[in-house]
Amino acid sequence: MNRAGKWNGTVTVRVSGGSPERFFNLCSFHGISLEEMRREEDGIRFRMAAKDFFAAGRLAKKAGVKLRIKEKRGLPFFLRRSRKHLAFFLGILICLGLLYYSSLFIWDIHMEGNTKYTDSTLLHFLEEKGYVHGMKKSGIVCEEIEKDIRGRYGDITWVSAQISGNRLIIRIKENQIIDAEGTPASDESGTVMDLTASKNGTVVSVITRTGTPKVHPGDSVEKGQVLISGTLEILDEGGNLLSTRGVRADGDIVAATEYLYEDVFSLASPKKYYTGKETKQRYLWLFGHRVFWPGEKNTYACSDETDSYEMVHLWENFYLPLGWGVITVREYREAVEVISAKEAEKKALLRFEAYCDQLSDLGVTITDCSLETFLEADSCRAVGIVNGEEAIGILGGS
Incomplete structure (x- = not known):
């Protein structure tokens, strides 16, 4: 079947009785095309355009033959058979339209690489800058997001923002203690x-x-x-x-090279003692807004919250503006904890080891290190020396 036949429709017809040869000659004279003719026990079958069938019926009377439709094909017949299912097909079209419309917006902001700053902290900052769930993708400038995050958080050394599907994926790298001391200069001008x-x-x-x-x-x-x-x-x-x-x-x-290390921290620190009481607030997430179910409210004087939610997605990076979640609120009481001298020395050592680890991450090969701790009335002071070897050359114009 050619393309025109698919759109306009074709019928398979059986001709019997009378003079089939005269019928075929009349069809040829009047420009009616007959295809795939074959002789069978009950007559001759052929295929023709649906629009020519009524004209062929008048010619059949002249030739004294009978025509009987055996099969109908093409879009017009499909639509007629599907009239009872019109609502189903209309639903499919509406669904496709909603999927396309949904693809124009950001429905999930995903963070990677953050340890010091929680997802909620970074999401709150992005909301202040106007980057929220449900915003149009066309209004997002990834370079501006990267610049804003680096400007707000000085210890975030690298940021990458990327739109994938209808997700905004932000990858960051934190540096909590030290920064690199030099940046190679460019040689774009060709100078010495x-x-x-x-x-x-x-x-x-x-x-x-x-x-x-x-x-x-x-x-x-x-x-x-x-x-x-x-x-x-x-x-x-x-x-x-x-x-x-x-x-x-x-x-x-x-x-x-040599690094002089000094760190001071308080012996007393606030501590949370959880009472074991908690409430859960469940909600539906629709088009960037939470719709809470009736339930318990947070009446605790001191509490913290954890928000866990799931969003509906068709594949990895195509999310729908639909999901559900639960906010768990846990009650706690505040108290001040004072650590012992032994615990203070252990804490000072762990902080010093973390400092050495970050030096190693920056390419310093540590050859020797030492640390001394001094306990004072309400604080602990740690002083240390780290000796290492590292590449120290950076480019600079002559």
């Missing part, structure tokens, strides 16, 4: 670039790939000092200077 020291230290090894080395193992260097010059010296066989050429210095300078 020196490799300089990012911090004080004692040179352990020098590997030069491009440029002229200005320090050697054992040398003490200060922050900002040139380690590899971007001025390349060209010498003759006798060691005499022939000419110079500006390049982008490149190499690996490893130095022994």
